[in-house]
Amino acid sequence: MNKDLALAVLVGLFFLPLLLLPLVSQEDLGGPLSFPPVASGSFRSYVVRSGDTLAGLADRYGIPLSWLVASNGLLAPGAIYPGQELVLPQGGVLHTLRAGQGLADLAATYGVSEEEIRKANGLSGDPLPGQRLLIPEPRTVPQAAVLELGGEGGRFIWPLKGRLTSLFGPRTHPIYGTPDFHTGIDLAVPEGTQVHAAAPGTVTWAGTRGGYGLLVIVDHGDGYSTYYGHLSRILVHVGQFVEVGQVIGLSGNTGLSTGPHLHFEIRNLGEPIDPLPLLP
Ligand SMILES: [Zn+2]
Secondary structure, three states: OHHHHHHHHHHHHHHHHHHHHHHHHHHHHHOHHHOOOOOOOOEEEEEOOOOOOHHHHHHHHOOOHHHHHHHOOOOOOOOOOOOOEEEEEOOEEEEEOOOOOOHHHHHHHHOOOHHHHHHHHOOOOOOOOOOEEEEEOOOOOOOHHHHHHOOOOOOOOOOOOOEEEEOOEEEEOOOOOOEEEEOOEEEEOOOOOEEEOOOOEEEEEEEEOHHHOEEEEEEOOOOEEEEEEEEOEEOOOOOOEEOOOOEEEEOEOOOOOOOOEEEEEEEEOOEEEOOHHHOO
16 A cells, blocks of 8 residues: 555656646746847846946946936936846847837837847847847937936926926816816927827827827826827827837927927826826
């Protein structure tokens, strides 16, 4: 009887790895480990020490500041802390592909050709979400706007630099002269000014909507969404994942508007909230 038991255990031990095998390979299919490595020597890791600044690191390692911001998904350049692990990219930006981002989107966003991206990463098929890609020598880096509009902290960056002409809250409607609740803030800027995504997220609206005129809505995936109204031109499409700082459109004067400005709105769980406390 003891022999039988021993045999059963042995058989069990033999088959156990076989039972686990499908689970392990299943995980490999979706895990980042199964991706081929990006071009060798295209980045190194660095652990932030006290006293380090992003600008200092950029200087020390000869890396453009915007590449550092972009490769590390930073919303605020001042927000690095001792012990934080950073990626120091070499030869370009190290981009982590998000669902809703195709090679064509990346090429347009960074001003490089699809072919250049393919070549730098030895890509034959389409890359998968989560995959890290080297964007070689990008001509534009959307996250460069973080340096200009992001300040030292905060959940969002400013969508542009403009004169604040109307605050969030109760007001008299500028066109109808009736009591009204302003669901965002207005920033006066010349028509055609670049409008930047205030945080990374997925475009859920890109077109005309009532008084907003030409409107872009970005869903940030954590209950927050941002609205950019009265645009003159839209440069993104529904379903596209946009980086923080990415130019999503040009400001304008469309919809119910008394002059060229950007209407910027932040919603939490669909409800408009005052953007100012969330901005740098
Ligand atoms: Zn407004």
